[in-house]
Amino acid sequence: MKQMIVHCEPDTIQMALIEDGRLVEYAAERGREQSVVGSFYKGRVVNVLPGMQAAFVDIGLKKNAFLYVDDVLHPHLEKQPKNKPSIAELLSVGQELVVQVMKEPRGGKGARVTTHFSLPGRCMVFMPKSDYVAVSKKIQREAERMRLKMIGERLRSGEEGIIMRTVSEDEPVESVAGDLEMLRMEWERIMERAHTSESPDLLHRDLGILQRFLRDAFDPLNDELIIDRERDAKEAECYLSDLVPGVKPQMRVYEGKNHIFQAYGVEEQLKSGFSRQISLPGGGTIVIDQTEALTVIDVNTAKYIGGDNFEDTVTRTNLHAAREIARIIRLRDIGGIIIVDFIDMEEEEHRHEVIAAMEAGIRKDRTKSFVVGWTKLGLLEMTRKKARESSAAPYSRTCTSCGGTGIM
Template sequence: MYTLIINHLTREKRFALVKNNVVEKLFIQQPKQQSAISKIYLGIVEKVLPGMNAAFVDIGEEKSGYLHRDKMASFVQAEEDGAKSVSSYAHQGERLLVQVEKDAAGTKGPRLSGIIELQGNHLIYMPRGRYVAVSKKIEDSQEREKLRELGHEMKEPEEGLIFRTSSKGTQKEMLIAELEQHRLKYKEILQTASVVRKPGCVLERNSLIDEISEEIERLEINEIIVDDSAFKVELQKKFQCSIQLYSGKENIFSAYRLEHEIEKALKRIVWLENGAYLIFDEAEALTVIDVNTGKYSGIQDLSDTILKTNEWAAVEAARQIHLRDIGGMILIDFIDMKKEKDRQHIISLLEGELRKDERRTKVIGFTPLGILQLTRKKTKPALLESLTMKCPSCEGAGRVLSPESIAFRLERELWEHKGGDYEAVFIEATQDVQRTFSGEKNVHKERMEELLGLEIIFSGSDSLKPSYEIRQYGTSADLRKKLESN
């Protein structure tokens, strides 16, 4: 049974998935980094590249998107065998609807699909998808075949349908009604796109709600705890599970001891309970995890010590990969094992732990040098990339928390003093943190002052990295005198 703890009160939206007091997933969304996955755009083909069998599409964002021939609606509808070049299905200047499959990361733009998917409670509707599929979680073969036949009966030849797990046992009339809603929604999207002149988004999405929906669809969520009453009402309209409102003064993540898990997921070294540790080195397309015995010496022979350490490391490595949302190629340098059966045991253990992950993973095996290779589908930046930036004081050799992360941390700390007896608070902060916290024309600062009943007085800090320090609470007059004397 899982508990979902949601921090929605401040601008940085977060949730943690907890099972038996162990955090299994973290989701953090900052305003500037909201995922574009599943957003639908009107795009214009910029360049067709026969050599790559793909096209670059201007979607009105900073970077153009990448669209492979096999993901083009015209290719799917043609039902070709794949012999024709991309030039047969797209041309420069063509206007088309596309959906983001993978966020832009580093120097790469977003990856796109021309096969639009509209997600509902029981169905995923593809206006130009052509095929019918059933969730693999519906294991009953008769039920799967029944749904597949129903799908072909319901859809038009050019349409596609995917039956979600929740469709099992759902009445036919409800499924048909949902399909009609999807069709109306798609007509609205086409109408919007028809009047748009420039490339741009034609259908936004609430990625937080979508992520929560996926967790509820995927797992047995026992309860949801949220700190925002308005968001609680929104969740109750959509989901049937138990939802509780947290009303304590302390930030909900601090109250449930989750802040430590975020800090741990950003550290290079992760200690295991037995004294061994893992070292994470994350790059854009490759992550290396090094396993060390550390203080653990075992109680029997050396091979027993090595195997036990590698077992603990495999379990924690899988958990950290999920928590940190690491994607791409991953290399784990386990302590060298001489016996082939020990290596296969570690592979089986790791595969078992990775099955808990909703993202597609593939364990390839050990290299001749004894390094285990695996891949994990990457759709958005990892936690480290999202929450940190290149350190200006070390020219990128290390990382520090970004001004946004520090400003939102200050926001949460001030929330804990809501309704206090003080008139004002005196804070030393770097200019970048002050700007982020205050917002354009101090709109966020003034909003916080009104909500907290507390005047916020800033003083500059000479720190080389984004930081703040709450120096004093008191009367407005006394703290303004303090500001003038600095």
């Protein structure tokens, strides 16, 4: 069972997801800084750069959005031309088009946008023009995968595409069909507004943080929702009643004297989870350093002395670290390239065990992650998709004394 703890302030909502007593996800959103990822805009092409195979699109934000050629071609790979055309053949300056934000604006960069549209629902992701059906890899039973794929093929029409999400496992056809119909209506509303509006214009904004978490991470049948503001609790209840009609979720309003994050142990776990050095259950440590290009994680035995066999001690420490690293990456929402410097192991079998532990940990992550493998220098390389700014970023700042280096 999971617990979703929600702290509400006049202009901020903070979400904490707890699994088996451990904090695994955290997110925060200020009302005036709501994420634009997933939002649809009607934009105007302001620059086409054949040398970069990209275009810049004015969508009404401070910085023009970046549109790469691959995000203009047909979303189904089999329907793309064998030789990629120049971006100048596909787009022209002044052209209006509908785009969807796939990456948040960060630093000096504008948002990254695409014409490969997708609308997430509870059971599926609806793709109006993708022309294929896929099933989440986290659904492993082959018979269930085939059932869902057949349902998707039967329900979709024309060039519609569908990805069946993990929650669709064992769902009746009626639930899946209802989800699809709701998403179709949403898409039609977006297109109707696009036909009547002038660019640049916001056509559709993705759900706020509370609704997104309820849609993507909350199981109304098994999980518990605890909110410390009654108004938001009522909104959550109304949203869940629309999302899963007939199901009464476990939810309540927190009325204790202490801060809700203190009462449920979230505050303490946030402090330790966002520290540079994190202690492992067995006495080892991991040290995390994030740079512009990648995140580097170092594993140390520290106080863990293990048994008589050094290889066994190292392997146990690395296995503890792999499980904790998978949790911390998810908690901090670390994206991009991640390099882990595990303690050197002699046996190939032990290296396989560590990769297996890491892969088992990231399977629980809703964000797409991939373990690449060991480099020639014995480092573990992995990647994780990054769309939104880190949840901690709005609440942290670079030290004015050391400039972020940690050295004086």
